[in-house]
Amino acid sequence: MSNIKIKILDKEIASIIIDESKTYNALSFRNLGDLIKAFKKLDNDKNVKVIIIEGAGKSFSAGHNLKEVSGLKKKAKYQKLFNLCSKLMLQIVEGKKPVLAKVHGAAFAAGCQLVASCDLAYSTNDAIFATPGVNIGLFCSTPMVAVSRKINRKIMMKMLLTGDPIKAKYAKEIGLINDCFAKSQLDKEVLKVAKIIASKSKLTIKIGKQTFYKQLEMPLKKAYAYTSKMMTKNMMTMDAKEGISAFLEKRKPKWKHK
Amino acid sequence: MSNIKIKILDKEIASIIIDESKTYNALSFRNLGDLIKAFKKLDNDKNVKVIIIEGAGKSFSAGHNLKEVSGLKKKAKYQKLFNLCSKLMLQIVEGKKPVLAKVHGAAFAAGCQLVASCDLAYSTNDAIFATPGVNIGLFCSTPMVAVSRKINRKIMMKMLLTGDPIKAKYAKEIGLINDCFAKSQLDKEVLKVAKIIASKSKLTIKIGKQTFYKQLEMPLKKAYAYTSKMMTKNMMTMDAKEGISAFLEKRKPKWKHK
Amino acid sequence: MSNIKIKILDKEIASIIIDESKTYNALSFRNLGDLIKAFKKLDNDKNVKVIIIEGAGKSFSAGHNLKEVSGLKKKAKYQKLFNLCSKLMLQIVEGKKPVLAKVHGAAFAAGCQLVASCDLAYSTNDAIFATPGVNIGLFCSTPMVAVSRKINRKIMMKMLLTGDPIKAKYAKEIGLINDCFAKSQLDKEVLKVAKIIASKSKLTIKIGKQTFYKQLEMPLKKAYAYTSKMMTKNMMTMDAKEGISAFLEKRKPKWKHK
Numbered sequence: 001m002s003n004i005k006i007k008i009l010d011k012e013i014a015s016i017i018i019d020e021s022k023t024y025n026a027l028s029f030r031n032l033g034d035l036i037k038a039f040k041k042l043d044n045d046k047n048v049k050v051i052i053i054e055g056a057g058k059s060f061s062a063g064h065n066l067k068e069v070s071g072l073k074k075k076a077k078y079q080k081l082f083n084l085c086s087k088l089m090l091q092i093v094e095g096k097k098p099v100l101a102k103v104h105g106a107a108f109a110a111g112c113q114l115v116a117s118c119d120l121a122y123s124t125n126d127a128i129f130a131t132p133g134v135n136i137g138l139f140c141s142t143p144m145v146a147v148s149r150k151i152n153r154k155i156m157m158k159m160l161l162t163g164d165p166i167k168a169k170y171a172k173e174i175g176l177i178n179d180c181f182a183k184s185q186l187d188k189e190v191l192k193v194a195k196i197i198a199s200k201s202k203l204t205i206k207i208g209k210q211t212f213y214k215q216l217e218m219p220l221k222k223a224y225a226y227t228s229k230m231m232t233k234n235m236m237t238m239d240a241k242e243g244i245s246a247f248l249e250k251r252k253p254k255w256k257h258k
Numbered sequence: 259m260s261n262i263k264i265k266i267l268d269k270e271i272a273s274i275i276i277d278e279s280k281t282y283n284a285l286s287f288r289n290l291g292d293l294i295k296a297f298k299k300l301d302n303d304k305n306v307k308v309i310i311i312e313g314a315g316k317s318f319s320a321g322h323n324l325k326e327v328s329g330l331k332k333k334a335k336y337q338k339l340f341n342l343c344s345k346l347m348l349q350i351v352e353g354k355k356p357v358l359a360k361v362h363g364a365a366f367a368a369g370c371q372l373v374a375s376c377d378l379a380y381s382t383n384d385a386i387f388a389t390p391g392v393n394i395g396l397f398c399s400t401p402m403v404a405v406s407r408k409i410n411r412k413i414m415m416k417m418l419l420t421g422d423p424i425k426a427k428y429a430k431e432i433g434l435i436n437d438c439f440a441k442s443q444l445d446k447e448v449l450k451v452a453k454i455i456a457s458k459s460k461l462t463i464k465i466g467k468q469t470f471y472k473q474l475e476m477p478l479k480k481a482y483a484y485t486s487k488m489m490t491k492n493m494m495t496m497d498a499k500e501g502i503s504a505f506l507e508k509r510k511p512k513w514k515h516k
Numbered sequence: 517m518s519n520i521k522i523k524i525l526d527k528e529i530a531s532i533i534i535d536e537s538k539t540y541n542a543l544s545f546r547n548l549g550d551l552i553k554a555f556k557k558l559d560n561d562k563n564v565k566v567i568i569i570e571g572a573g574k575s576f577s578a579g580h581n582l583k584e585v586s587g588l589k590k591k592a593k594y595q596k597l598f599n600l601c602s603k604l605m606l607q608i609v610e611g612k613k614p615v616l617a618k619v620h621g622a623a624f625a626a627g628c629q630l631v632a633s634c635d636l637a638y639s640t641n642d643a644i645f646a647t648p649g650v651n652i653g654l655f656c657s658t659p660m661v662a663v664s665r666k667i668n669r670k671i672m673m674k675m676l677l678t679g680d681p682i683k684a685k686y687a688k689e690i691g692l693i694n695d696c697f698a699k700s701q702l703d704k705e706v707l708k709v710a711k712i713i714a715s716k717s718k719l720t721i722k723i724g725k726q727t728f729y730k731q732l733e734m735p736l737k738k739a740y741a742y743t744s745k746m747m748t749k750n751m752m753t754m755d756a757k758e759g760i761s762a763f764l765e766k767r768k769p770k771w772k773h774k
Contacts, residue, residue: 066760066763066764067764069751069760070757070760070761070764075748075751075752078747078748078751078752079744079745079748082743082744082747082748083744085744086740086741086743086744089740090736090737090740093736098415098419119412119415119419120412120415120416120419121412133720133724134716134717134720134721134724135716135759135763136756136759136760136762136763136769137716137717137719137720137750137753137755137756137757137758137759137760137769137771138720138747138750138751138756138759138760139720139721139723139724139727139747139750140724141723141724141727141728141731141743141746141747141750142740142743142744142747144724144727144728144731144743145731145736145739145740145743148728148731148732149411149736150410150411150412151410152666152667152691153665153666153691153732154635154636154637154666154691154692154693154694155691155694156728157614157635157636157728158636158694158709160724160728161614161635161636161712161713161716161721161724161725162709162712162713163716164712174691175410175411175412175413175432176412177412178412178413178416193416193420196419196420196422197419197420200392200393200395200419200421201392201395203395204391204392204395204396204397205392205397205419207397207399208391208392208397208398208399208402208418208419209419211397211399211402212399212402212406212414212415212418213736215399215402215403215406216406216411217735217736219475220348220351220403220407220471220475221348223403224344224347224348224400224403225344227340227344227399227400227402227403228337228340228341228343228344228400229337230399231336231340231396231397231399231400232333232336232337232340234395234396234397234399235327235333235336235396236333236336237395239395240394240395240396241328241395242395243393243394243395243396244324244327244328244394244395244396245328246394247324247393247394248324248325248328253394253395255395356673356677377670377673377677378670378673378674378677379670407669408668408669408670409668433668433669433670433671433690434670435670436670436671436674451674451678454677454678454680455677455678458650458651458653458677458679459650459653461653462649462650462653462654462655463650463655463677465655465657466649466650466655466656466657466676466677467677469655469657469660470657470660470664470672470673470676473657473660473661473664474664474669477733478606478609478661478665478729478733479606481661482602482605482606482658482661483602485598485602485657485658485660485661486595486598486599486601486602486658487595488657489594489598489654489655489657489658490591490594490595490598492653492654492655492657493585493591493594493654494591494594495653497653498652498653498654499586499653500653501651501652501653501654502582502585502586502652502653502654503586504652505582505651505652506582506583506586511652511653513653
């Protein structure tokens with residue numbers, strides 16, 4: 001049985017739960033593969049509009065499974081592991097639906113990368129985040145791809161060179177997470193944000209999310225040419241026409257997600 | 259008569275005012291075209307050193323004119339509208355002179371993009387900023403080009419996915435604006451900054467502004483090669499020689515803007 | 517005798533001191549050349565794991581030597597000066613070892629660039645930072661390459677267009693430096709961070725530092741392909757195997773730096 005569970009929180013909001021508490025939800029070969037499958041499944045599920053990712057037990061995720069890593073031995077296997085992990089992160093970024101990280105306990109190494117890769121992230125007040133690979137002689141080189149695109153470079157370097165964890169409140173200050181809450185409030189607060197997003201047009205958000213990450217990698221002029229084209233495409237959808245009509249008629253829009 | 263007015267605040271400081279309060283200074287085809295003309299005119303006006311952009315009435319700008327948008331119908335017309343809007347933003351970024359946004363009330367969608375596109379931005383304490391396109395089924399895809407190059411990605415995504423507005427104080431914290439002031443102080447404070455900038459060499463600032471945005475899009479090594487060349491060019495101007503002489507002689511420089 | 521001194525603070529931690537207090541440690545042709553030599557020397561010194569850069573006397577560094585600049589006259593000489601300065605900054609970024617700036621007094625223009633170019637930076641509480649070239653008609657075009665890759669664009673533009681200095685506490689808030697301390701505590705605090713970094717594997721940090729700056733300039737997908745390759749390479753080192761074994765055996769790792 002897979003350690004990756006899917007739970008429907010609200011009709012349009014699904015949660016992916018990494019449920020292997022004995023390894024602190026380590027991102028093993030198996031869990032990575034199952035996570036990719038779960039994200040793909042929900043991305044293609046017509047009823048789901050928002051995806052939440054969380055961990056069972058004491059922590060969000062401790063990153064790679066070091067026992068497994070230790071036994072791989074061969075270069076080709078390591079390459080395969082890091083490629084699979086990158087594939088998961090790209091699946092989240094390139095997917096159609098917003099992904100929210102709901103974090104408690106520790107989000108370390110690839111676990112921290114997972115948080116950084118999500119569109120939004122929320123945590124408990126006592127959650128901690130780290131890229132501690134340097135402590136085991138294995139620099140957090142793939143995790144830093146995601147984290148360094150979210151936070152300031154000098155703060156990132158401090159985390160990478162010392163391996164020291166940072167606290168939720170500081171993670172919010174530097175933009176690694178959107179907000180943090182008391183443990184008892186986290187579920188409710190994340191659901192609140194998810195419901196707001198789920199109330200929008202699925203098609204609009206799909207176009208927007210995919211356009212967002214692509215334009216970020218373009219020079220300004222090209223980004224404007226690209227987004228102008230995508231916004232025109234968006235404008236031709238039924239939902240944009242309905243949304244604008246509803247706004248002008250001062251009524252709630254009825255999305256057809258088309 | 260055009261809704262875009264030009265006002266000379268101080269001999270070398272000009273303000274462009276969007277004056278169509280009934281539409282909350284919407285960026286219609288006409289206003290966009292007139293804004294581009296106004297920016298070009300001031301950019302070529304030898305007496306003007308700093309440009310301020312502001313809105314008349316209750317708000318800075320509500321973004322596109324949804325009534326107009328609603329009536330366009332044809333794909334080619336939407337494409338034309340978004341292209342024209344992008345052209346305005348590029349005019350500000352690629353222009354020779356510093357542009358300061360002076361914001362009150364709401365700066366929404368393309369209005370928020372306009373703020374983000376300026377070199378500096380100041381607002382009243384009660385100003386609000388949003389990329390609310392998602393609420394009308396039309397994701398703020400062109401606005402996010404400007405805003406996402408100024409603020410953290412997760413904060414940006416929260417604004418884009420929920421459409422929720424943010425307040426001036428928070429906009430300052432995240433770097434969308436430089437500062438915010440009491441309504442009664444804003445004019446004075448913006449003028450203070452504009453006067454400081456107007457006291458510098460126009461030529462130096464022209465070289466600097468244009469070099470700034472270009473180098474941002476280059477990899478580090480190329481950026482150094484390019485800026486070293488531009489700094490050498492700057493060094494050969496009369497104003498750099500005068501500025502350095504004045505500094506060594508402990509006197510005020512007399513700019514020739516050459 | 518050179519103004520650039522090397523001091524061994526702790527067996528594995530070396531400090532480069534710019535010691536020309538009469539020019540506020542200006543980055544003259546000679547000092548730039550000697551700094552490059554010093555960084556190269558320490559980068560190749562097998563005993564050194566962390567490099568600190570600091571200034572003697574009242575300030576960290578005032579930037580270029582304006583008296584020297586004033587006397588250069590010829591375009592080719594200016595080009596040579598700015599190229600040499602860029603070469604120093606690239607040496608720090610592309611070097612194998614972490615570089616920590618320890619700043620007191622003023623870090624202006626190329627001095628501010630030097631701080632921004634280091635992996636980490638710490639200062640006294642009363643240190644100030646500026647890109648004031650605009651005041652002498654010479655825009656800080658090369659300094660902004662380093663600074664604009666660390667801090668928000670609007671904040672950077674304010675510094676560039678006004679030339680106004682910012683204080684240490686604010687420099688920390690915006691991510692130009694990592695932290696600031698009372699003058700009496702700075703040495704101790706920087707040494708503390710340096711020692712933590714020196715306790716890691718030199719080879720791991722070399723791979724990590726070099727991978728960090730390279731991946732930052734790549735689009736996401738390419739960055740993942742590159743870092744996955746580098747992390748695999750890192751995994752095949754003795755130190756990664758030792759680090760993971762030590763972790764699993766709950767003991768301290770013994771680095772071989774291989």
